[in-house]
Structure formats: C-alpha cells, structure tokens
Amino acid sequence: KAGVTQTPRYLIKTRGQQVTLSCSPISGHRSVSWYQQTPGQGLQFLFEYFSETQRNKGNFPGRFSGRQFSNSRSEMNVSTLELGDSALYLCASSPGGTGYSDIQYFGAGTRLSVL
Amino acid sequence: DQQVKQNSPSLSVQEGRISILNCDYTNSMFDYFLWYKKYPAEGPTFLISISSIKDKNEDGRFTVFLNKSAKHLSLHIVPSQPGDSAVYFCAASAWQGGKLIFGQGTELSVKP
Numbered sequence: 001k002a003g004v005t006q007t008p009r010y011l012i013k014t015r016g017q018q019v020t021l022s023c024s025p026i027s028g029h030r031s032v033s034w035y036q037q038t039p040g041q042g043l044q045f046l047f048e049y050f051s052e053t054q055r056n057k058g059n060f061p062g063r064f065s066g067r068q069f070s071n072s073r074s075e076m077n078v079s080t081l082e083l084g085d086s087a088l089y090l091c092a093s094s095p096g097g098t099g100y101s102d103i104q105y106f107g108a109g110t111r112l113s114v115l
Numbered sequence: 116d117q118q119v120k121q122n123s124p125s126l127s128v129q130e131g132r133i134s135i136l137n138c139d140y141t142n143s144m145f146d147y148f149l150w151y152k153k154y155p156a157e158g159p160t161f162l163i164s165i166s167s168i169k170d171k172n173e174d175g176r177f178t179v180f181l182n183k184s185a186k187h188l189s190l191h192i193v194p195s196q197p198g199d200s201a202v203y204f205c206a207a208s209a210w211q212g213g214k215l216i217f218g219q220g221t222e223l224s225v226k227p
Contacts, residue, residue, distance in 0.1 A: 004158070031213050042220060043159075043204065048213035056214040090158050094213070103149065104215060106158030 002027065004093050004107035012113045018079040021110045025072050025093030031055075032074040033104060034066060037088040046089075049074055050096045078112075086114045118142045119207050121218035128225050134192040136221050138205035141186060145207040149215070150179060150190045153202045162203075163190070195225045 005024040013019050025032050033056075034046040045058040049068035066076045072093075078085055088109045094102030120139045128134045136150075146167040151159035165172040165179045165188070172179050178191045192199055202222045206215040 033213055033215070035215075035217075043206075043215075043217035045214050045216065050213060058214070092158075092215075096213070102213070103161050103164060105161060106151075108156070108158045 006091050006107035006110050010111045013081050014115050017081050021076045021089055023074045023091030029093035029095055030072055031094045031096030033092045034076050035090045081114045083114050119216045119218040121221050123221050125222045128195045130225055130227050131194045134195045136190040136203050138188045138218050140207050144209045147208045148188050149206045151204045197225050197227050200225050
C-alpha cells in the first residue's frame with residue numbers, strides 16, 4: 001500500500017505570493033490533517049478534513065486554508081506569504097470516523113522557504 | 116499554552132542501555148497518546164500508542180507507560196541501538212481524533 005504522498009517536496013516563494021501544497025492520503029483513509037513544523041514551535045496542528053469537511057481547526061490565521069476532494073486528496077493554501085511561514089508542512093492521513101482516535105501516518109512533508 | 120511538554124530537548128545513551136523519554140500533558144480530556152520518531156528530511160513515523168484506559172503498552176523493544184494521575188507518559192527503549200538515534204515526539208488527542216497535539220520533541224542519541 002502506498003504511503004502518504006506530498007507534492008512538491010520543496011518550494012521557494014517570495015513574500016506576498018500565495019502557495020498551494022498537495023497531499024494524497026493512504027488509500028482508504030478519509031481523514032487528512034495538516035501540521036506546520038518550525039524549529040521554534042515544533043509541530044503545530046493546522047486543520048483536519050474528513051469527508052470533504054473541515055472537522056478540526058488549529059490557531060492559525062485565515063491566510064491558511066485547505067480543502068479535501070471526493071477522493072480524499074487534500075490541498076492546503078497559504079495566501080500573502082510572510083517570512084514566518086517558512087516551515088516544513090506535514091500532511092497525515094488516518095482511516096477517520098468519529099468517537100475514537102486514529103493513528104495518523106505522515107508524509108515526508110513540503111519544505112517551504114519564503115524569501 | 117503548551118498542552119504537551121517534553122522537557123528534555125536531548126538525551127544521550129550508550130548502546131545496549133535503556134532510553135527513557137518523558138512527556139507531560141495538562142489537558143485531562145486527552146484520551147489517546149502516541150509516540151513518533153522522526154529522522155531529518157522525513158515525516159514522523161508512528162512508533163507506539165496507548166489509550167487512557169491502559170497504563171502500559173509494549174511492542175518489542177518499545178514500552179509506553181501512562182500515569183493519568185500525574186498526567187505523565189514515558190517511552191522506554193530496551194536495549195537501545197544506534198539506529199534509534201532520532202527525534203522522538205509524544206502526541207495526544209481527545210476523543211475526536213484528527214487533531215494531534217505534539218510535544219517539542221527529544222533528540223535521542225545512542226552511542227556505540
């Protein structure tokens with residue numbers, strides 16, 4: 001079974017631009033979560049999508065948004081990039097459902113550098 | 116507000132000895148805890164988990180202990196191997212899954 005795939009692996013953007021990151025979950029997984037990893041803040045939860053609906057949201061500004069498609073693939077968008085958005089963005093998938101906790105499986109991440 | 120804390124940024128252990136990584140949490144709503152291992156330039160890899168209804172879970176060389184009254188969990192690796200050298204993250208979630216709260220990580224170095 002293929003793992004979680006994130007594209008692209010590396011991105012360089014300039015301040016003010018916008019960026020879209022893509023995540024393909026493990027086949028059969030319906031939940032996709034996004035995390036930001038920075039040296040100072042560790043891994044911070046951005047949001048989670050389940051069955052095309054945002055189910056959980058972290059404490060990030062509205063410049064960060066996401067969506068999930070009917071095939072469970074997910075995209076994350078960051079508009080009006082700031083220098084502080086430079087980070088490793090990680091996507092994780094799990095079978096999903098409600099009322100219980102899943103093990104999340106992570107992709108290798110997208111390294112975003114904002115200049 | 117750091118709900119999950121790993122107070123030791125680094126740990127160095129001799130090969131063959133026990134590694135003990137610690138994690139504290141503050142939110143009593145957390146009911147599921149996980150440990151992940153991360154190498155540079157890779158995503159975190161799931162290691163072991165424990166539900167709040169248990170106090171211990173074992174998987175080979177890895178054992179996780181949960182002390183709910185102290186809001187503390189630990190990961191024991193016995194015996195430690197050089198290939199275990201990585202950053203270890205503990206994470207916690209409440210019943211609705213999908214949202215993991217991570218600690219800051221502990222970098223483990225196992226010396227031959």
